[in-house]
Amino acid sequence: MNRGQIQAVRMGVTERREREKQNRREEILETARELFYSRGYEKTRMVDIAERLELSKGTVYLYFKSKEELAYEVLLAALDLMGALLLQVEESRGSERVLDRLRSIALGYVTFFQEHYREFHLVQVLEGALYERLNDPDRAPEFYGRLNRIRNLVTEAIRRGLDDGSLRGDLQPELSAATYMITVDGFMRQLVARSHFIRHTTGHSREALIEEIFRVLTYSLQGAGGGS
Structure with missing residues (x-):
């Protein structure tokens, strides 16, 4: 040889x-x-x-x-999956009206919940378990980087809506994007944590409630040129 x-x-x-x-x-x-x-x-x-x-x-x-390090990697992988799904939805519908595009991004989050429930659940569990670490950006730069990439999809859509007049002119892109994603995230977490109670107290299905939250959010963002 x-x-x-x-x-x-x-x-x-x-x-x-x-x-x-x-x-x-x-x-x-x-x-x-x-x-x-x-x-x-x-x-x-x-x-x-x-x-x-x-x-x-x-x-x-x-x-x-450590177990914390392992859990952190599991959390990052779940966020990678969610981010890839949202990006796929956003890229496939780039020519839509801004309001429809925002709705599509949020529906991508719902798809993550429906098709990858284990990872959706792990994000909730591990964000709580790793709270001390995640509350310090210097100790979790990868976590914040992934969240920012997801939020940037919404921020850019809002900027586009401000430019074409389809969204309210008083919106602040970064603040509105954060509020939009927090609202969707909080709604989905409540729907999971209290699904039985919510269904019986409201008399509406999960699907109907999801559709309604998007309608309400869309209405709150829409400007005079919302139909464009």
């Missing part, structure tokens, strides 16, 4: 080991998702994750230095 062949073999071994490490990391993340979802953050231990995968606890710690 010549020098080139030896080098090729070494590169192949290195690449295989990297793939194996990446696969193991993904297995740990997926198991953490399952246990955080089924048991909650507090009742899930690193040893539980290790035992589920038939690994030593030390092996899990080679990939993630």
Whole structure:
């Protein structure tokens, strides 16, 4: 075997080991998702994750230095999924009226809730569990970066609506975008947390309530040129 062949073999071994490490990391993340979802953050231990995968606890710690670090990565992955879904919806409907575009972005959030409920639930659970870390932007720059990318989709749509007159002229793009997303997010969380109570006290289906919140939000943003 010549020098080139030896080098090729070494590169192949290195690449295989990297793939194996990446696969193991993904297995740990997926198991953490399952246990955080089924048991909650507090009742899930690193040893539980290790035992589920038939690994030593030390092996899990080679990939993630703490349960908080592991949970943070799970949270970021869920936000990546949500952001990709919203971006896909926004890009596919770029030629729509601004109000329809805003509604589509919000409906993308609803789709995330309906089609990826586990990840939707994990965002709620882990934001609470990691509150101390997430409350400090210096300790969670990736988290804030993802939130900003999602909010920027709404901000840009509002700016466009101000330019073409379809939205109220007194709106402040950044503030209005934050308010819009907080309203949609809060509504969906309440709908999940109190779905049985809300259905029986209002007499309306979840679908009807979702449609109505979008109608109310759209009306609150609409300007004199709202039909454009």
